[in-house]
Amino acid sequence: MNTELTQSPKKMNLNFVVTSIFIVLLIVIAGLNSFASVQYGHVGLYKTFGKLNDDILGPGIHLKLPFVQTVIQVNTQVTKAETDTSASSKDLQPVSTHVAVNYSVNKSAAFNLMNNIGGNFDTVIISPAIQEIVKEVTAKYPAEDLIAKRDVVAGEISDHLTKRLAKYDLIVNDINIVNFKFSDAFNQSIEAKQVAQQQALKAENDLKRIEIEAKQKIAQAQAEAESLKLKKQEITPDLVQFKQIEVQEKALEKWDGHLPSVTGGATPFIDLNSLSKK
Structure with a gap:
Protein backbone atom coordinates (compact mmCIF):
# COMPACT_ATOMS: atom_id res chain seq x y z
CA MET A 1 0.00 0.00 0.00
CA THR A 76 7.06 40.96 -59.66
CA GLN A 77 10.53 41.17 -61.21
CA VAL A 78 11.05 41.25 -64.97
CA THR A 79 10.85 37.67 -66.24
CA LYS A 80 11.66 36.25 -69.66
CA ALA A 81 9.37 33.92 -71.61
CA GLU A 82 10.72 32.29 -74.80
CA THR A 83 8.46 30.68 -77.39
CA ASP A 84 8.95 28.98 -80.78
CA THR A 85 6.17 29.54 -83.30
CA SER A 86 5.59 28.01 -86.74
CA ALA A 87 3.56 30.03 -89.22
CA SER A 88 3.31 31.10 -92.88
CA SER A 89 4.19 34.45 -94.37
CA LYS A 90 1.94 36.46 -96.68
CA ASP A 91 3.52 34.76 -99.71
CA LEU A 92 2.93 31.36 -98.06
CA GLN A 93 6.55 30.73 -97.11
CA PRO A 94 6.88 28.53 -93.99
CA VAL A 95 8.67 30.41 -91.21
CA SER A 96 9.64 29.46 -87.69
CA THR A 97 10.00 32.32 -85.23
CA HIS A 98 11.83 32.29 -81.91
CA VAL A 99 10.51 35.12 -79.71
CA ALA A 100 11.72 36.28 -76.28
CA VAL A 101 9.33 38.42 -74.21
CA ASN A 102 10.29 40.25 -71.02
CA TYR A 103 7.25 40.78 -68.80
CA SER A 104 6.37 41.55 -65.20
CA VAL A 105 3.36 41.29 -62.87
CA ASN A 106 1.48 44.41 -61.84
CA LYS A 107 2.05 44.52 -58.07
CA SER A 108 -1.29 46.11 -57.22
CA ALA A 109 -3.19 43.49 -59.22
CA ALA A 110 -1.35 40.37 -58.03
CA PHE A 111 -4.47 39.17 -56.18
CA ASN A 112 -6.61 39.25 -59.34
CA LEU A 113 -3.96 37.38 -61.32
CA MET A 114 -3.43 34.64 -58.74
CA ASN A 115 -7.12 34.34 -57.85
CA ASN A 116 -8.37 34.13 -61.44
CA ILE A 117 -5.53 32.31 -63.21
CA GLY A 118 -3.06 30.93 -60.68
CA GLY A 119 0.68 30.59 -60.50
CA ASN A 120 1.10 28.91 -63.90
CA PHE A 121 -0.07 32.00 -65.81
CA ASP A 122 3.05 31.84 -67.97
CA THR A 123 1.94 28.62 -69.64
CA VAL A 124 -1.80 29.35 -69.45
CA ILE A 125 -1.78 32.95 -70.73
CA ILE A 126 1.59 34.20 -71.98
CA SER A 127 2.84 31.40 -74.22
CA PRO A 128 -0.48 30.88 -76.10
CA ALA A 129 -0.86 34.66 -76.56
CA ILE A 130 2.65 34.97 -78.02
CA GLN A 131 2.09 32.12 -80.47
CA GLU A 132 -1.28 33.43 -81.66
CA ILE A 133 -0.10 37.03 -82.14
CA VAL A 134 3.15 36.04 -83.88
CA LYS A 135 1.19 33.92 -86.36
CA GLU A 136 -1.27 36.76 -86.95
CA VAL A 137 1.44 39.39 -87.57
CA THR A 138 3.69 37.08 -89.62
CA ALA A 139 0.85 36.40 -92.07
CA LYS A 140 0.71 40.14 -92.94
CA TYR A 141 4.25 40.34 -94.38
CA PRO A 142 6.04 38.64 -97.29
CA ALA A 143 8.96 36.51 -96.21
CA GLU A 144 11.60 38.98 -97.39
CA ASP A 145 9.94 41.84 -95.48
CA LEU A 146 10.07 39.80 -92.28
CA ILE A 147 13.85 39.97 -92.62
CA ALA A 148 14.16 43.54 -93.88
CA LYS A 149 11.55 44.97 -91.48
CA ARG A 150 12.35 42.97 -88.35
CA ASP A 151 12.00 46.03 -86.08
CA VAL A 152 8.60 46.93 -87.55
CA VAL A 153 7.36 43.35 -87.13
CA ALA A 154 8.64 43.21 -83.53
CA GLY A 155 6.94 46.53 -82.76
CA GLU A 156 3.59 45.32 -84.09
CA ILE A 157 3.85 42.07 -82.12
CA SER A 158 4.69 44.08 -78.98
CA ASP A 159 1.67 46.36 -79.41
CA HIS A 160 -0.77 43.46 -79.82
CA LEU A 161 0.77 41.47 -76.97
CA THR A 162 0.74 44.47 -74.62
CA LYS A 163 -3.00 44.95 -75.16
CA ARG A 164 -3.70 41.22 -74.76
CA LEU A 165 -1.75 40.74 -71.51
CA ALA A 166 -3.01 43.98 -69.96
CA LYS A 167 -6.35 42.21 -69.48
CA TYR A 168 -4.59 39.89 -67.02
CA ASP A 169 -2.58 42.63 -65.25
CA LEU A 170 0.65 41.55 -66.95
CA ILE A 171 3.08 44.19 -68.23
CA VAL A 172 5.12 43.67 -71.42
CA ASN A 173 8.52 45.32 -70.88
CA ASP A 174 10.27 44.30 -74.08
CA ILE A 175 10.08 41.86 -76.97
CA ASN A 176 12.83 40.48 -79.22
CA ILE A 177 12.60 38.38 -82.34
CA VAL A 178 15.62 36.18 -81.74
CA ASN A 179 15.49 34.37 -85.06
CA PHE A 180 13.50 33.81 -88.25
CA LYS A 181 14.04 30.38 -89.82
CA PHE A 182 12.91 29.72 -93.40
CA SER A 183 12.98 26.69 -95.69
CA ASP A 184 16.22 25.69 -97.48
CA ALA A 185 14.69 26.51 -100.87
CA PHE A 186 13.81 30.04 -99.77
CA ASN A 187 17.27 30.59 -98.28
CA GLN A 188 18.87 29.49 -101.56
CA SER A 189 16.65 31.86 -103.56
CA ILE A 190 17.58 34.74 -101.26
CA GLU A 191 21.27 33.93 -101.63
CA ALA A 192 20.97 33.77 -105.45
CA LYS A 193 19.14 37.10 -105.46
CA GLN A 194 21.84 38.74 -103.37
CA VAL A 195 24.56 37.42 -105.70
CA ALA A 196 22.66 38.78 -108.73
CA GLN A 197 22.25 42.16 -107.04
CA GLN A 198 25.95 42.30 -106.23
CA GLN A 199 26.88 41.46 -109.82
CA ALA A 200 24.46 44.07 -111.16
CA LEU A 201 25.90 46.64 -108.78
CA LYS A 202 29.44 45.78 -109.90
CA ALA A 203 28.44 46.12 -113.57
CA GLU A 204 26.79 49.46 -112.83
CA ASN A 205 29.90 50.69 -111.04
CA ASP A 206 32.12 49.53 -113.92
CA LEU A 207 29.91 51.40 -116.40
CA LYS A 208 30.09 54.55 -114.31
CA ARG A 209 33.88 54.22 -114.11
CA ILE A 210 34.15 53.84 -117.91
CA GLU A 211 31.89 56.85 -118.45
CA ILE A 212 33.97 58.93 -116.07
CA GLU A 213 37.22 57.90 -117.75
CA ALA A 214 35.74 58.72 -121.19
CA LYS A 215 34.62 62.13 -119.97
CA GLN A 216 38.09 62.74 -118.55
CA LYS A 217 39.70 61.91 -121.89
CA ILE A 218 37.26 64.15 -123.75
CA ALA A 219 37.94 66.95 -121.34
CA GLN A 220 41.69 66.45 -121.74
CA ALA A 221 41.43 66.49 -125.56
CA GLN A 222 39.25 69.59 -125.45
CA ALA A 223 41.78 71.29 -123.20
CA GLU A 224 44.66 70.41 -125.54
CA ALA A 225 42.71 71.64 -128.58
CA GLU A 226 41.84 74.85 -126.81
CA SER A 227 45.47 75.31 -125.84
CA LEU A 228 46.60 74.77 -129.45
CA LYS A 229 43.96 77.21 -130.67
CA LEU A 230 45.20 79.84 -128.27
CA LYS A 231 48.76 79.27 -129.41
CA LYS A 232 47.76 79.75 -133.06
CA GLN A 233 46.01 82.95 -132.16
CA GLU A 234 49.23 84.21 -130.60
CA ILE A 235 51.23 83.82 -133.90
CA THR A 236 51.42 87.20 -135.69
CA PRO A 237 53.51 88.43 -138.70
CA ASP A 238 55.76 90.36 -136.31
CA LEU A 239 56.31 87.17 -134.28
CA VAL A 240 57.18 85.22 -137.45
CA GLN A 241 59.66 87.92 -138.54
CA PHE A 242 61.18 87.97 -135.08
CA LYS A 243 61.63 84.17 -135.15
CA GLN A 244 63.32 84.42 -138.59
CA ILE A 245 65.75 87.02 -137.28
CA GLU A 246 66.54 84.74 -134.32
CA VAL A 247 67.30 81.87 -136.74
CA GLN A 248 69.56 84.08 -138.89
CA GLU A 249 71.42 85.34 -135.86
CA LYS A 250 72.06 81.79 -134.68
CA ALA A 251 73.27 80.87 -138.20
CA LEU A 252 75.73 83.82 -138.29
CA GLU A 253 77.10 82.76 -134.92
CA LYS A 254 77.90 79.33 -136.38
CA TRP A 255 79.32 80.65 -139.82
CA ASP A 256 83.09 80.15 -140.33
CA GLY A 257 83.53 83.04 -142.89
CA HIS A 258 83.51 80.91 -146.05
CA LEU A 259 80.76 81.11 -148.64
CA PRO A 260 79.26 77.87 -149.84
CA SER A 261 80.34 76.61 -153.25
CA VAL A 262 76.79 76.24 -154.41
CA THR A 263 73.65 77.82 -153.04
CA GLY A 264 70.13 77.01 -153.93
CA GLY A 265 67.42 79.32 -155.07
CA ALA A 266 65.75 80.23 -158.31
CA THR A 267 69.20 80.97 -159.90
CA PRO A 268 72.00 78.83 -158.47
CA PHE A 269 75.18 80.67 -157.46
CA ILE A 270 78.55 78.98 -158.16
CA ASP A 271 81.82 80.21 -156.69
CA LEU A 272 84.26 79.59 -159.60
CA ASN A 273 87.31 80.78 -157.71
CA SER A 274 86.67 78.26 -155.05
CA LEU A 275 86.23 75.50 -157.57
CA SER A 276 89.41 76.44 -159.51
CA LYS A 277 91.45 76.40 -156.38
CA LYS A 278 90.17 72.94 -155.65
Whole structure:
Protein backbone atom coordinates (compact mmCIF):
# COMPACT_ATOMS: atom_id res chain seq x y z
CA MET A 1 0.00 0.00 0.00
CA ASN A 2 2.78 2.38 0.85
CA THR A 3 4.70 1.35 -2.27
CA GLU A 4 1.83 2.33 -4.49
CA LEU A 5 1.58 5.70 -2.76
CA THR A 6 5.30 6.36 -3.20
CA GLN A 7 5.21 5.47 -6.93
CA SER A 8 2.19 7.56 -7.72
CA PRO A 9 3.84 10.98 -7.17
CA LYS A 10 6.76 9.88 -9.36
CA LYS A 11 4.45 9.03 -12.21
CA MET A 12 2.64 12.31 -11.76
CA ASN A 13 5.90 14.23 -11.94
CA LEU A 14 6.95 12.37 -15.06
CA ASN A 15 3.63 13.06 -16.75
CA PHE A 16 3.90 16.69 -15.79
CA VAL A 17 7.37 16.96 -17.29
CA VAL A 18 6.33 15.28 -20.54
CA THR A 19 3.26 17.45 -20.80
CA SER A 20 5.29 20.56 -20.10
CA ILE A 21 7.84 19.66 -22.75
CA PHE A 22 5.06 18.97 -25.25
CA ILE A 23 3.40 22.32 -24.50
CA VAL A 24 6.71 24.16 -24.84
CA LEU A 25 7.43 22.47 -28.15
CA LEU A 26 3.93 23.29 -29.32
CA ILE A 27 4.39 26.93 -28.34
CA VAL A 28 7.76 27.08 -30.11
CA ILE A 29 6.36 25.50 -33.26
CA ALA A 30 3.36 27.79 -33.17
CA GLY A 31 5.64 30.76 -32.66
CA LEU A 32 7.80 29.80 -35.59
CA ASN A 33 4.70 29.38 -37.72
CA SER A 34 3.39 32.78 -36.73
CA PHE A 35 5.79 34.58 -39.08
CA ALA A 36 6.30 34.54 -42.80
CA SER A 37 8.82 36.42 -44.94
CA VAL A 38 8.33 37.88 -48.40
CA GLN A 39 11.47 38.07 -50.53
CA TYR A 40 12.72 41.16 -52.30
CA GLY A 41 11.19 41.53 -55.78
CA HIS A 42 8.02 39.74 -54.69
CA VAL A 43 4.67 40.51 -53.09
CA GLY A 44 2.80 38.23 -50.70
CA LEU A 45 -0.81 37.11 -50.36
CA TYR A 46 -2.45 35.52 -47.33
CA LYS A 47 -4.05 32.15 -47.98
CA THR A 48 -6.47 30.99 -45.27
CA PHE A 49 -7.86 27.48 -45.65
CA GLY A 50 -7.34 27.71 -49.41
CA LYS A 51 -8.90 31.16 -49.78
CA LEU A 52 -6.78 34.11 -50.92
CA ASN A 53 -6.91 37.44 -49.16
CA ASP A 54 -6.65 40.57 -51.30
CA ASP A 55 -4.20 42.25 -48.89
CA ILE A 56 -0.89 42.82 -50.70
CA LEU A 57 2.18 42.15 -48.53
CA GLY A 58 5.44 43.88 -49.37
CA PRO A 59 8.92 42.40 -48.90
CA GLY A 60 9.79 41.64 -45.27
CA ILE A 61 8.47 39.65 -42.29
CA HIS A 62 4.72 39.43 -41.62
CA LEU A 63 2.56 37.86 -38.89
CA LYS A 64 0.14 35.05 -39.73
CA LEU A 65 -2.13 32.62 -37.98
CA PRO A 66 -0.11 29.46 -37.30
CA PHE A 67 -1.29 26.26 -38.98
CA VAL A 68 -4.19 28.23 -40.50
CA GLN A 69 -2.64 30.79 -42.83
CA THR A 70 0.14 30.59 -45.36
CA VAL A 71 1.73 33.37 -47.41
CA ILE A 72 2.24 32.73 -51.11
CA GLN A 73 4.77 34.85 -52.98
CA VAL A 74 4.29 36.36 -56.44
CA ASN A 75 7.38 37.35 -58.42
CA THR A 76 7.06 40.96 -59.66
CA GLN A 77 10.53 41.17 -61.21
CA VAL A 78 11.05 41.25 -64.97
CA THR A 79 10.85 37.67 -66.24
CA LYS A 80 11.66 36.25 -69.66
CA ALA A 81 9.37 33.92 -71.61
CA GLU A 82 10.72 32.29 -74.80
CA THR A 83 8.46 30.68 -77.39
CA ASP A 84 8.95 28.98 -80.78
CA THR A 85 6.17 29.54 -83.30
CA SER A 86 5.59 28.01 -86.74
CA ALA A 87 3.56 30.03 -89.22
CA SER A 88 3.31 31.10 -92.88
CA SER A 89 4.19 34.45 -94.37
CA LYS A 90 1.94 36.46 -96.68
CA ASP A 91 3.52 34.76 -99.71
CA LEU A 92 2.93 31.36 -98.06
CA GLN A 93 6.55 30.73 -97.11
CA PRO A 94 6.88 28.53 -93.99
CA VAL A 95 8.67 30.41 -91.21
CA SER A 96 9.64 29.46 -87.69
CA THR A 97 10.00 32.32 -85.23
CA HIS A 98 11.83 32.29 -81.91
CA VAL A 99 10.51 35.12 -79.71
CA ALA A 100 11.72 36.28 -76.28
CA VAL A 101 9.33 38.42 -74.21
CA ASN A 102 10.29 40.25 -71.02
CA TYR A 103 7.25 40.78 -68.80
CA SER A 104 6.37 41.55 -65.20
CA VAL A 105 3.36 41.29 -62.87
CA ASN A 106 1.48 44.41 -61.84
CA LYS A 107 2.05 44.52 -58.07
CA SER A 108 -1.29 46.11 -57.22
CA ALA A 109 -3.19 43.49 -59.22
CA ALA A 110 -1.35 40.37 -58.03
CA PHE A 111 -4.47 39.17 -56.18
CA ASN A 112 -6.61 39.25 -59.34
CA LEU A 113 -3.96 37.38 -61.32
CA MET A 114 -3.43 34.64 -58.74
CA ASN A 115 -7.12 34.34 -57.85
CA ASN A 116 -8.37 34.13 -61.44
CA ILE A 117 -5.53 32.31 -63.21
CA GLY A 118 -3.06 30.93 -60.68
CA GLY A 119 0.68 30.59 -60.50
CA ASN A 120 1.10 28.91 -63.90
CA PHE A 121 -0.07 32.00 -65.81
CA ASP A 122 3.05 31.84 -67.97
CA THR A 123 1.94 28.62 -69.64
CA VAL A 124 -1.80 29.35 -69.45
CA ILE A 125 -1.78 32.95 -70.73
CA ILE A 126 1.59 34.20 -71.98
CA SER A 127 2.84 31.40 -74.22
CA PRO A 128 -0.48 30.88 -76.10
CA ALA A 129 -0.86 34.66 -76.56
CA ILE A 130 2.65 34.97 -78.02
CA GLN A 131 2.09 32.12 -80.47
CA GLU A 132 -1.28 33.43 -81.66
CA ILE A 133 -0.10 37.03 -82.14
CA VAL A 134 3.15 36.04 -83.88
CA LYS A 135 1.19 33.92 -86.36
CA GLU A 136 -1.27 36.76 -86.95
CA VAL A 137 1.44 39.39 -87.57
CA THR A 138 3.69 37.08 -89.62
CA ALA A 139 0.85 36.40 -92.07
CA LYS A 140 0.71 40.14 -92.94
CA TYR A 141 4.25 40.34 -94.38
CA PRO A 142 6.04 38.64 -97.29
CA ALA A 143 8.96 36.51 -96.21
CA GLU A 144 11.60 38.98 -97.39
CA ASP A 145 9.94 41.84 -95.48
CA LEU A 146 10.07 39.80 -92.28
CA ILE A 147 13.85 39.97 -92.62
CA ALA A 148 14.16 43.54 -93.88
CA LYS A 149 11.55 44.97 -91.48
CA ARG A 150 12.35 42.97 -88.35
CA ASP A 151 12.00 46.03 -86.08
CA VAL A 152 8.60 46.93 -87.55
CA VAL A 153 7.36 43.35 -87.13
CA ALA A 154 8.64 43.21 -83.53
CA GLY A 155 6.94 46.53 -82.76
CA GLU A 156 3.59 45.32 -84.09
CA ILE A 157 3.85 42.07 -82.12
CA SER A 158 4.69 44.08 -78.98
CA ASP A 159 1.67 46.36 -79.41
CA HIS A 160 -0.77 43.46 -79.82
CA LEU A 161 0.77 41.47 -76.97
CA THR A 162 0.74 44.47 -74.62
CA LYS A 163 -3.00 44.95 -75.16
CA ARG A 164 -3.70 41.22 -74.76
CA LEU A 165 -1.75 40.74 -71.51
CA ALA A 166 -3.01 43.98 -69.96
CA LYS A 167 -6.35 42.21 -69.48
CA TYR A 168 -4.59 39.89 -67.02
CA ASP A 169 -2.58 42.63 -65.25
CA LEU A 170 0.65 41.55 -66.95
CA ILE A 171 3.08 44.19 -68.23
CA VAL A 172 5.12 43.67 -71.42
CA ASN A 173 8.52 45.32 -70.88
CA ASP A 174 10.27 44.30 -74.08
CA ILE A 175 10.08 41.86 -76.97
CA ASN A 176 12.83 40.48 -79.22
CA ILE A 177 12.60 38.38 -82.34
CA VAL A 178 15.62 36.18 -81.74
CA ASN A 179 15.49 34.37 -85.06
CA PHE A 180 13.50 33.81 -88.25
CA LYS A 181 14.04 30.38 -89.82
CA PHE A 182 12.91 29.72 -93.40
CA SER A 183 12.98 26.69 -95.69
CA ASP A 184 16.22 25.69 -97.48
CA ALA A 185 14.69 26.51 -100.87
CA PHE A 186 13.81 30.04 -99.77
CA ASN A 187 17.27 30.59 -98.28
CA GLN A 188 18.87 29.49 -101.56
CA SER A 189 16.65 31.86 -103.56
CA ILE A 190 17.58 34.74 -101.26
CA GLU A 191 21.27 33.93 -101.63
CA ALA A 192 20.97 33.77 -105.45
CA LYS A 193 19.14 37.10 -105.46
CA GLN A 194 21.84 38.74 -103.37
CA VAL A 195 24.56 37.42 -105.70
CA ALA A 196 22.66 38.78 -108.73
CA GLN A 197 22.25 42.16 -107.04
CA GLN A 198 25.95 42.30 -106.23
CA GLN A 199 26.88 41.46 -109.82
CA ALA A 200 24.46 44.07 -111.16
CA LEU A 201 25.90 46.64 -108.78
CA LYS A 202 29.44 45.78 -109.90
CA ALA A 203 28.44 46.12 -113.57
CA GLU A 204 26.79 49.46 -112.83
CA ASN A 205 29.90 50.69 -111.04
CA ASP A 206 32.12 49.53 -113.92
CA LEU A 207 29.91 51.40 -116.40
CA LYS A 208 30.09 54.55 -114.31
CA ARG A 209 33.88 54.22 -114.11
CA ILE A 210 34.15 53.84 -117.91
CA GLU A 211 31.89 56.85 -118.45
CA ILE A 212 33.97 58.93 -116.07
CA GLU A 213 37.22 57.90 -117.75
CA ALA A 214 35.74 58.72 -121.19
CA LYS A 215 34.62 62.13 -119.97
CA GLN A 216 38.09 62.74 -118.55
CA LYS A 217 39.70 61.91 -121.89
CA ILE A 218 37.26 64.15 -123.75
CA ALA A 219 37.94 66.95 -121.34
CA GLN A 220 41.69 66.45 -121.74
CA ALA A 221 41.43 66.49 -125.56
CA GLN A 222 39.25 69.59 -125.45
CA ALA A 223 41.78 71.29 -123.20
CA GLU A 224 44.66 70.41 -125.54
CA ALA A 225 42.71 71.64 -128.58
CA GLU A 226 41.84 74.85 -126.81
CA SER A 227 45.47 75.31 -125.84
CA LEU A 228 46.60 74.77 -129.45
CA LYS A 229 43.96 77.21 -130.67
CA LEU A 230 45.20 79.84 -128.27
CA LYS A 231 48.76 79.27 -129.41
CA LYS A 232 47.76 79.75 -133.06
CA GLN A 233 46.01 82.95 -132.16
CA GLU A 234 49.23 84.21 -130.60
CA ILE A 235 51.23 83.82 -133.90
CA THR A 236 51.42 87.20 -135.69
CA PRO A 237 53.51 88.43 -138.70
CA ASP A 238 55.76 90.36 -136.31
CA LEU A 239 56.31 87.17 -134.28
CA VAL A 240 57.18 85.22 -137.45
CA GLN A 241 59.66 87.92 -138.54
CA PHE A 242 61.18 87.97 -135.08
CA LYS A 243 61.63 84.17 -135.15
CA GLN A 244 63.32 84.42 -138.59
CA ILE A 245 65.75 87.02 -137.28
CA GLU A 246 66.54 84.74 -134.32
CA VAL A 247 67.30 81.87 -136.74
CA GLN A 248 69.56 84.08 -138.89
CA GLU A 249 71.42 85.34 -135.86
CA LYS A 250 72.06 81.79 -134.68
CA ALA A 251 73.27 80.87 -138.20
CA LEU A 252 75.73 83.82 -138.29
CA GLU A 253 77.10 82.76 -134.92
CA LYS A 254 77.90 79.33 -136.38
CA TRP A 255 79.32 80.65 -139.82
CA ASP A 256 83.09 80.15 -140.33
CA GLY A 257 83.53 83.04 -142.89
CA HIS A 258 83.51 80.91 -146.05
CA LEU A 259 80.76 81.11 -148.64
CA PRO A 260 79.26 77.87 -149.84
CA SER A 261 80.34 76.61 -153.25
CA VAL A 262 76.79 76.24 -154.41
CA THR A 263 73.65 77.82 -153.04
CA GLY A 264 70.13 77.01 -153.93
CA GLY A 265 67.42 79.32 -155.07
CA ALA A 266 65.75 80.23 -158.31
CA THR A 267 69.20 80.97 -159.90
CA PRO A 268 72.00 78.83 -158.47
CA PHE A 269 75.18 80.67 -157.46
CA ILE A 270 78.55 78.98 -158.16
CA ASP A 271 81.82 80.21 -156.69
CA LEU A 272 84.26 79.59 -159.60
CA ASN A 273 87.31 80.78 -157.71
CA SER A 274 86.67 78.26 -155.05
CA LEU A 275 86.23 75.50 -157.57
CA SER A 276 89.41 76.44 -159.51
CA LYS A 277 91.45 76.40 -156.38
CA LYS A 278 90.17 72.94 -155.65
